Amino acid sequence: MDRSLGDLGAVSGPARVAGPGEGIGADELGLATRNHGLPLEALRYDVTPPGLHYVLVHYDIPDTDAEDWRLTVGGRVLRPLEVDLAALRDLPVVTRRVTLECAGNGRARLTPRPVSQPWLVEAVSTAEWTGVPLAALLDAAGVAEDAVEAVFTGADHGVERGVEQDYRRSLPLATAADPGRDVLVAYGMNGAPLPPQHGSPLRLVVPGWYGMAHVKWLREITLTATPYTGFQQSTAYRLRQEPGEPGEPVTLIAPRALLAPPGFPDFMTRARVVRPGPVPLTGRAWSGHGPVVRVEVSEDGGAAWTDAEVVPDPAHPWAWAAWRTTWTATPGLRHLAVRATDATGRVQPLAAPWNRGGFANNLVQRVEVLCAPEPEDRGPSGTP
Amino acid sequence: MDRSLGDLGAVSGPARVAGPGEGIGADELGLATRNHGLPLEALRYDVTPPGLHYVLVHYDIPDTDAEDWRLTVGGRVLRPLEVDLAALRDLPVVTRRVTLECAGNGRARLTPRPVSQPWLVEAVSTAEWTGVPLAALLDAAGVAEDAVEAVFTGADHGVERGVEQDYRRSLPLATAADPGRDVLVAYGMNGAPLPPQHGSPLRLVVPGWYGMAHVKWLREITLTATPYTGFQQSTAYRLRQEPGEPGEPVTLIAPRALLAPPGFPDFMTRARVVRPGPVPLTGRAWSGHGPVVRVEVSEDGGAAWTDAEVVPDPAHPWAWAAWRTTWTATPGLRHLAVRATDATGRVQPLAAPWNRGGFANNLVQRVEVLCAPEPEDRGPSGTP
Numbered sequence: 001m002d003r004s005l006g007d008l009g010a011v012s013g014p015a016r017v018a019g020p021g022e023g024i025g026a027d028e029l030g031l032a033t034r035n036h037g038l039p040l041e042a043l044r045y046d047v048t049p050p051g052l053h054y055v056l057v058h059y060d061i062p063d064t065d066a067e068d069w070r071l072t073v074g075g076r077v078l079r080p081l082e083v084d085l086a087a088l089r090d091l092p093v094v095t096r097r098v099t100l101e102c103a104g105n106g107r108a109r110l111t112p113r114p115v116s117q118p119w120l121v122e123a124v125s126t127a128e129w130t131g132v133p134l135a136a137l138l139d140a141a142g143v144a145e146d147a148v149e150a151v152f153t154g155a156d157h158g159v160e161r162g163v164e165q166d167y168r169r170s171l172p173l174a175t176a177a178d179p180g181r182d183v184l185v186a187y188g189m190n191g192a193p194l195p196p197q198h199g200s201p202l203r204l205v206v207p208g209w210y211g212m213a214h215v216k217w218l219r220e221i222t223l224t225a226t227p228y229t230g231f232q233q234s235t236a237y238r239l240r241q242e243p244g245e246p247g248e249p250v251t252l253i254a255p256r257a258l259l260a261p262p263g264f265p266d267f268m269t270r271a272r273v274v275r276p277g278p279v280p281l282t283g284r285a286w287s288g289h290g291p292v293v294r295v296e297v298s299e300d301g302g303a304a305w306t307d308a309e310v311v312p313d314p315a316h317p318w319a320w321a322a323w324r325t326t327w328t329a330t331p332g333l334r335h336l337a338v339r340a341t342d343a344t345g346r347v348q349p350l351a352a353p354w355n356r357g358g359f360a361n362n363l364v365q366r367v368e369v370l371c372a373p374e375p376e377d378r379g380p381s382g383t384p
Numbered sequence: 385m386d387r388s389l390g391d392l393g394a395v396s397g398p399a400r401v402a403g404p405g406e407g408i409g410a411d412e413l414g415l416a417t418r419n420h421g422l423p424l425e426a427l428r429y430d431v432t433p434p435g436l437h438y439v440l441v442h443y444d445i446p447d448t449d450a451e452d453w454r455l456t457v458g459g460r461v462l463r464p465l466e467v468d469l470a471a472l473r474d475l476p477v478v479t480r481r482v483t484l485e486c487a488g489n490g491r492a493r494l495t496p497r498p499v500s501q502p503w504l505v506e507a508v509s510t511a512e513w514t515g516v517p518l519a520a521l522l523d524a525a526g527v528a529e530d531a532v533e534a535v536f537t538g539a540d541h542g543v544e545r546g547v548e549q550d551y552r553r554s555l556p557l558a559t560a561a562d563p564g565r566d567v568l569v570a571y572g573m574n575g576a577p578l579p580p581q582h583g584s585p586l587r588l589v590v591p592g593w594y595g596m597a598h599v600k601w602l603r604e605i606t607l608t609a610t611p612y613t614g615f616q617q618s619t620a621y622r623l624r625q626e627p628g629e630p631g632e633p634v635t636l637i638a639p640r641a642l643l644a645p646p647g648f649p650d651f652m653t654r655a656r657v658v659r660p661g662p663v664p665l666t667g668r669a670w671s672g673h674g675p676v677v678r679v680e681v682s683e684d685g686g687a688a689w690t691d692a693e694v695v696p697d698p699a700h701p702w703a704w705a706a707w708r709t710t711w712t713a714t715p716g717l718r719h720l721a722v723r724a725t726d727a728t729g730r731v732q733p734l735a736a737p738w739n740r741g742g743f744a745n746n747l748v749q750r751v752e753v754l755c756a757p758e759p760e761d762r763g764p765s766g767t768p
Binding site (some may be wrong): 033034115268270 | 500502581
């Protein structure tokens with residue numbers, strides 16, 4: 001059980017939102033410099049190279065040893081299991097291409113700003129995960145009739161809002177045990193063992209769900225006869241307007257499209273520069289609720305929208321879709337925007353819906369682009 | 385030549401320092417979410433896994449193709465070269481373990497704060513780089529008698545303070561052509577091809593120098609008869625008190641020690657929690673000026689210091705040294721600090737020397753630790 005420790009108050013405070021005009025503070029910066037997003041130009045890769053995949057670690061990356069690792073499957077099961085990696089590799093193996101997004105993506109653009117990891121828009125990536133279907137593992141253990149949830153415990157240990165804990169989250173059994181949901185106990189990423197920051201040697205992958213469900217450094221699965229109410233389930237990752245509310249749980253990823261910013265950037269502002277004429281615009285779009293069926297692009301900051309071509313890949317239903325269009329750039333400062341609509345009719349909002357945790361915010365992306373002619377006196381490329 | 389483009393002023397401003405009390409702004413946050421430091425617990429690895437190695441990209445990660453890549457060696461040489469990766473692999477190959485640190489590490493702790501990538505302390509990592517000694521490549525091209533510098537051009541293109549440019553830096557020929565300096569044209573990192581964010585397919589590695597010298601996505605080496613005065617050499621990466629000064633160039637890495645923060649963290653503050661009793665303290669220390677000969681630890685915020693054991697590795701003179709000691713923790717809020725001294729007598733300062741770019745700042749690291757007893761009612765580990 002999570003333990004609330006009064007004397008941890010010296011280093012661990014309650015959740016809060018930033019005051020009016022309050023800049024990003026030291027704590028938020030400390031998170032931003034160690035965690036990282038996808039550099040947006042890396043949207044060019046169908047599968048994100050591991051070192052470019054976004055990373056959010058709640059506590060420390062634990063010092064794990066794949067050789068000695070054991071995963072237990074217990075609680076409301078008929079045959080409790082304890083398996084090492086060799087035993088897992090003897091079970092059925094599947095590989096799934098999955099787009100992961102942090103539930104807090106976009107948080108830093110909210111007003112007032114919830115104080116936590118200050119993502120702008122870049123906390124999303126796609127990888128090929130290889131492992132054992134969770135449904136097969138639960139079959140091997142035998143699910144007791146009264147089981148309703150599966151609780152997943154990671155090896156990362158820390159304090160959050162005064163509560164000392166191992167990172168722990170649950171899934172409804174209907175999701176965990178459904179082969180069609182493709183939930184995996186993964187030991188491989190892009191054809192190699194998991195890197196330390198992505199859960200070495202074992203992690204959960206829950207296609208379509210925000211990142212908080214994909215428990216890393218997975219060491220224990222416990223089936224329970226009552227819903228799990230620990231910190232990461234009932235305190236964190238809820239959609240609340242006021243602190244006291246129970247709130248709705250954060251679950252499936254809301255639709256979002258991102259543009260790989262065109263042209264080249266300014267170092268400091270990250271604003272873009274393009275030349276006049278046709279400019280290819282490409283990017284990715286995804287939703288945990290269903291396939292993305294429409295991507296629209298605006299050249300005028302969101303007043304008028306035109307359809308881009310969406311290029312879904314039926315072989316990878318849990319991964320982002322590519323999209324593309326061509327923009328005819330004319331000189332001046334331009335404001336591009338892009339938005340996605342999924343098969344359930346969900347569409348990205350032009351004004352961000354606010355909640356105290358800054359979760360599931362899928363505000364449309366805006367990209368500032370200066371269209372400027374090629375300088376006339378430009379010398380031969382590369383002459384120093 | 386770099387081109388100064390007046391109309392780029394709409395997206396690209398001059399260098400500046402933050403005003404009094406000015407929090408981290410949107411531009412700095414945009415850099416912090418895409419670049420990233422070493423999560424400090426990863427100081428545990430002698431060689432940093434590639435995805436945990438710090439990353440600072442000035443513009444975009446270019447979309448390079450290793451198959452078609454060509455490196456030219458020209459200017460004041462006797463036999464201009466154009467080589468592909470296969471040709472480079474036919475030349476002598478060496479592997480060197482090298483600690484890299486960003487010249488701006490620690491910038492965000494300065495007052496007033498230079499506005500740029502807001503590193504706290506974590507922009508350092510160590511990798512095994514494999515490639516061709518630059519001295520061998522220059523031998524093959526033949527150095528003209530009047531050559532004084534080697535200029536290195538990367539494929540990353542962008543704007544900085546109004547100046548459109550390819551990223552480009554020079555080294556004195558005395559450094560570039562000296563086999564004893566171990567400057568490499570590297571095509572491998574930790575036994576694999578370079579990842580995109582670390583310069584795929586080719587980069588320069590300049591052991592002992594800050595990161596700005598290690599030009600990534602290297603496509604051109606040009607020997608010159610006069611010193612190079614482009615943007616990254618004469619405008620950026622200078623130690624200046626006032627904007628108009630020529631300033632001293634940033635070159636070798638100043639000594640620094642870092643502590644792998646002990647115990648476990650609070651999510652938001654990153655402050656640490658340990659139990660009373662002996663606590664192993666370990667970390668790394670390095671200097672570009674010479675071997676680290678002393679690491680000292682303070683338990684009281686820098687008033688009193690005791691020596692830690694430094695464990696140098698003579699096989700890897702360009703890599704950080706490990707250090708270790710044991711701290712007997714007693715209940716309460718503690719302030720650890722650590723500092724390094726190198727063989728030239730350089731020692732880390734207790735007050736940061738300030739310059740307008742926030743470069744080569746090697747202020748001692750401070751780590752807040754709460755020592756708190758194990759909670760008495762703590763249940764069996766891992767029971768949900």
